Amino acid sequence: MKKEVRAMENRLIHVTLIIIFIISILILFMLLQSYKIEKRKKLAEEQLEESQKKYQLLVESSTEGFILVVDGQQSFCNQKLREILDTQDDCKELDINQLFFLDDDEEPLNIQELMGENESISQIELKMRRADGKLIDILLSVSPIEFQNQQGMILITKDITHQKRAERGKTEKKKEQLFVELQSSLLILNQPVKNFIKPVISCPGETTISAAAAHMRQNSSNALLVEGESAGTYKGIVTDKDFRVKVIEVKSDYATPLEHIMSSPVIALSERSLIFEAMLFMQDNEIKHLAVKNETDQIVGMLNDDQIFQIQSNTYGNIIQEIKLASTIDEIKNIREKMPQVMNTLLENGANARNINLFLTRVSDSVSGKLIDFALRDLGPAPAHFAFMALGSEGREEETLLTDQDNILIYEDVAEIDKKRVETYFLKLGEYVCDALNDCGYHYCKGEVMAKNPKWNQPLNQWKKYFRKWIMLPEPQALLQVNIFFDFRTVYSSQKAKYQQRDPFFYEMRNHIYQLTQEKPDFFVFMAKNALLYRSPIGFMG
Template sequence: MENVIVERVADFLKQFPPFQEIHSADLHKIAAQVRVHYVPKRNFVFKEGDPAHTEFYVVQQGAVGLRSKSRSATAWIDICDEGDILGLRPLFADQTYAMEAVAREECVLYAIPIEAFKKVLANNQAVMDFLLESFASNTRNPKASEAKGKLLSANYASNEAQSTDLDFFQQAFYTKNPICLTAKATIQKAALLMNDHKISSLIIEENKLPIGIITDKDIRRWVATGEMQIADKVSEIMSSPVKCVPPTIHLAEVQTILLQHKIGHLCVTQDGTDQAEIIGILSEHDIVTAQANNPVALLKQIERVSKLESLTRIRESLSSLLEAYLNTALPMPYIMKVSGLITQALMHRVIELSEEKIGKAPVKFAWLGIGSQGRGEQLLLTDQDHALVFEDVSDEELETTQAYFLKLAKDVSRVLNELGYVFCPAEMMASNPKYCLSLSQWKSQFSKWIDQASTQNIMMCSIFFDYAKVYGEADLVKQISQHILQKLKGNQKFFAYLAEDAVKNPPPLGFFRQFIIEDDGEHKDEFDVKARAIQPLVDAARVLILAEGIEGKNNTVERFEKLIELEPQNEEVYAGCIKSFHVLSKFRAVEGFKNNSSGRYLELSSLSKSDKMKLKRAFKPIQEIQSLLKNRFKLSYFL
């Protein structure tokens, strides 16, 4: 029986890094010494300041939250789930714990004795490198598919750290399919190849594995000085062994390696070792190129741009950047933040250029991003959704004033369309006279939607209650927000209608826990991740935050975080919604970039069993938040 348990532990561990790198015999020795801990919900694994344990932990089931006593009790630094490692500090430093670990739900942990594990580390550099990276960079799992990166959530990172983080997480784009030579080739052949292909380096390979690198500097150093002849073999002057890195490496890591080893080139292989096939090469020049396309650089380029072609290139760079971030498994809060900042800056510049072209606006105005852009959640090239509000003018000036802003909006919409943001099929755009209104007209419009609750009006509220200023006068936007909140104050009937709309899509699982998929049309047998999973979370956050009378919280995650502050008794439900929102958003983004689509429909047959389980786990908070809505707004009586 004991051997069966050891086998089960070993089988589980070998699914996750760094245990995948451990030889089977060694892994079974570790598994035989693992202790299984059951941790009830809300119990501590360790507390901040506790003496170091003799074990570190791997989550087998459940979720463990990490937080610091110096922050709010609701400000989780990160959540570790299946396969994640925590409590590594005693492995490298005989110190007290720097944060506390709390079971967010019932947990089963595998406790691995540190002394036993050190014996494995002594003969396994890959495992040591993984754990060193994890400990040194404050990273719970550098290879994790869900949340690689520093243990900093959006509400934990300081503003001062933002610029550093933008640079740290920038992916180092490498040259694919590099030119290679064998060690027996002559220096002359290497020089001719470099000249023909206009490159400055070659990888020397043997059976498709890297054994060295030769650069034009090497040739000048040895041949130009007469120490070597052009007929000599490249093996005589190549740098060896070659330093290899994986394709997912970040810019900061590349810079560190080049400085540490005083070299100018790195070989990119499938797994980052010299025993894997060559797939690319990285040079100091690639670093310069990457730095020119990082978020900070893109923001600076947007400020200076004056031509549509340049805007198109920046928009393409943003898409490439976001796709790379997803591929390197950066945290979704960070990816969304970068996307939101650059998208807003891009649209701001488009409006600015259009205003310069058409002429200065006759009165103050504000351009509003609506829907996903208004919530700061736009990752993909989706439909345009926007509106425009201008300050009140006399009845005599209204027609000509609106005509100016319609002209401006049409020009902006045209440019956005050329950048890849297609026109909204329902024409919910500022170029539509219905959504290009004065401040008073917008107040009247919102009053009508709120006072005359109907299916259509509730739908319009769901769309237009999520807005953010992209350009113009913030005070106009503030006046609209204050008007809406005043109209909603104590309006239980309206909130019941809005809550009813928010629960119209129940958790997307059938009676036998099967996915509810589209049964006809273009997307037959596909799963609508937007309407069936993401939208219920968005809708729930909206109605709850509005019912609290909170102004200025448009982002779904920020809404749930604020609700945690206001209702700590419901923290578990709201925190679950946050995690699910990030998981579901990533599924949609990955699908969108893979198929150059909106990412709305997932082909379930292409998902792994693990991915399907992640999806199903993400549905649980939908059921919980909808139950909360039904109870709070008495929907059983209302319906």
């Protein structure tokens, strides 16, 4: 009996130990799982915290302003937004419904109402009020979000004030250019015809057709008047068309008297009539040749449709177009020779001086651009990017007919092994363009401030050294250079499809000069003192 009890006790002990062991294993397993879960949780929290830091760093380093709105309250904004608003105040004090405006409206926009039923807003142009009350141009994007089970939105703002200002500047420039073109066209067409007539070429009525044709050829004329019975009177006109239709086509005898093929009477217009009146008169009467008479009805000259076309071609738009279509330097030279007559016409009619300066500057820019195209055609493609810049009065767009050349050439920095080859090419290009400009009437600079001078035909880094020296050591000679070189303006850039003022070299130089003047603010004092040395050319009588 005792043995059986002891055996049963042993079995119970074994079962108990087994159960304890299993329970221990289960507890250990649970502890291990809890540890793993806690470790994963901690790792997830660390990763989340790291992600949040990265996101915050990304947002803070963004070039766009961010506003996070949760449950109607501003909970976060980045540093860029503060810069745009010109404030360091806490974002929670911002009221987004008082920030944004349509144009210059006094009523601010409610963002929720602006979104309406739209899920988001993508880059809408608005005005945003800064801390000082000034309105600036921005692009606004709005996206709804859910954050910690709360509804919210992210507003992204991009300051486009500079772009809008540049666009407005371009628009104003186009308007100004259009005004110059219209003014020049209207002033020329409002000139009296007496300023453009050619001398009368005439023959007696009994002159043979062959003799009359020879007379016309000798005088390079395509029309002549048939003389009347009394001196200074004319009874008819014969044109090159009459020779084709009434002589060649019908095979008339060349010995026939001229008066047999003349058109009569002679149609005449007063010498005081305007060019545009002459144009309309010729169109209405379907004629190509017009006699011009004085106050006593005496015919004093002739005007034809070719002359009218030539007069029209002297307007701004046509001159620029002729330059663009030119294929040789001689063609450019011929176009440039028109300018004194055009300017004389504009001045006699009281054209605005500023518009005349702009007219001449645009023509000069077009000529320079076309000559550079010729140089690239003849010398081969440029080995590096470059910009041809105007200085002085041309750089300020104040050119006159007597303005000489003031130009420089800037090209990108290249590897040491390529320096000599690139330097040689651009010096040849500078010589080509400056020599061609001189041939076209834009005389060499007496001070040799031209792209053909090796000193003023340099890579970008060397130009930066020039300006650093002039600004940091503002000696009299340096200030003289500054007065010339500070007015630089891009006429041609290899990095632009069109000739424009703005190009990478222009921006690079302007930014460099700005940084230098920030380093040495007293440079402006030296400039002011230097400016006082020059007296205005005004005397007691004006």
